[in-house]
Amino acid sequence: MSAALSLEALRLGYEGPGGLHTVVEDFSLALDAGDIGCLLGPSGCGKSTVLRAIAGFEPVRAGRIRLGGVTLSSPEVHLPPERRRVGMMFQEYALFPHLDAARNVAFGLRRLPHAEQHRRVAKMLALVGLPDAGERHPHQLSGGQQQRIALARALAPEPALLLLDEPFSNLDGATRERLTTEVREILKAAGQTAVLVTHNEAEARAMADRVGVMHEGRLTDWGGSRRG
Numbered sequence: 001m002s003a004a005l006s007l008e009a010l011r012l013g014y015e016g017p018g019g020l021h022t023v024v025e026d027f028s029l030a031l032d033a034g035d036i037g038c039l040l041g042p043s044g045c046g047k048s049t050v051l052r053a054i055a056g057f058e059p060v061r062a063g064r065i066r067l068g069g070v071t072l073s074s075p076e077v078h079l080p081p082e083r084r085r086v087g088m089m090f091q092e093y094a095l096f097p098h099l100d101a102a103r104n105v106a107f108g109l110r111r112l113p114h115a116e117q118h119r120r121v122a123k124m125l126a127l128v129g130l131p132d133a134g135e136r137h138p139h140q141l142s143g144g145q146q147q148r149i150a151l152a153r154a155l156a157p158e159p160a161l162l163l164l165d166e167p168f169s170n171l172d173g174a175t176r177e178r179l180t181t182e183v184r185e186i187l188k189a190a191g192q193t194a195v196l197v198t199h200n201e202a203e204a205r206a207m208a209d210r211v212g213v214m215h216e217g218r219l220t221d222w223g224g225s226r227r228g
């Protein structure tokens with residue numbers, strides 16, 4: 001199978017007073033459709049920078065990002081974020097407090113006909129195990145339930161790739177552990193290709209088909225399939 005996502009010899013960095021400060025160098029990986037990849041590494045190693053580049057929020061200084069064979073980013077090409085078919089679930093992207101769960105999930109579906117929006121919202125709420133939560137507001141849901149609604153919201157537009165940046169870090173240990181397993185099952189049921197970043201090794205191993213260890217902006221390993 002050809003890779004769904006391929007990162008090819010990426011260089012990423014930030015412009016500073018002294019010129020470009022490179023934070024990611026010669027970074028390559030490939031992920032098959034339906035697989036969950038995880039970037040594991042200490043704070044500051046460049047994990048979020050890689051995710052932001054895939055989402056289209058950081059320019060690529062060298063190399064190339066491809067999704068389903070289409071070049072999203074290279075030094076010459078930069079597809080805008082909204083045209084990438086890349087969804088995101090970031091810890092700080094809380095639900096809209098004034099909207100109920102169903103309207104939160106429907107947020108990215110506004111261009112679809114109403115009947116299709118309803119169908120997708122019901123399907124996504126069922127997928128995350130909260131079929132009856134549509135009329136509840138975020139403050140009426142537990143932290144774990146809120147994250148499941150956030151996942152439903154991210155999956156509803158059917159992105160080609162879902163990015164998850166430390167999605168569980170606000171939750172307590174027990175909820176976090178349970179949700180890691182649940183989210184893996186939900187992503188697998190949806191056949192969703194996804195990339196997770198975390199600095200928690202147990203979470204990475206429990207969640208991902210492939211785990212890449214990052215060290216100072218380079219990938220030192222990309223294997224360790226969860227199921228051998």
Ligand SMILES: Nc1ncnc2c1ncn2[C@@H]1O[C@H](COP(=O)(O)OP(=O)(O)OP(=O)(O)O)[C@@H](O)[C@H]1O
Nearest residue numbers: 014015023041042043044045046047048049050199
């Ligand atoms: N907007 C920015 N401008 C300049 N430097 C930045 C910017 N964002 C991140 N950096 C630097 O890039 C490096 C990598 O940051 P990044 O956020 O990708 O790391 P991370 O591995 O995701 O860390 P964490 O786990 O703490 O989120 C760090 O040295 C950071 O200081």
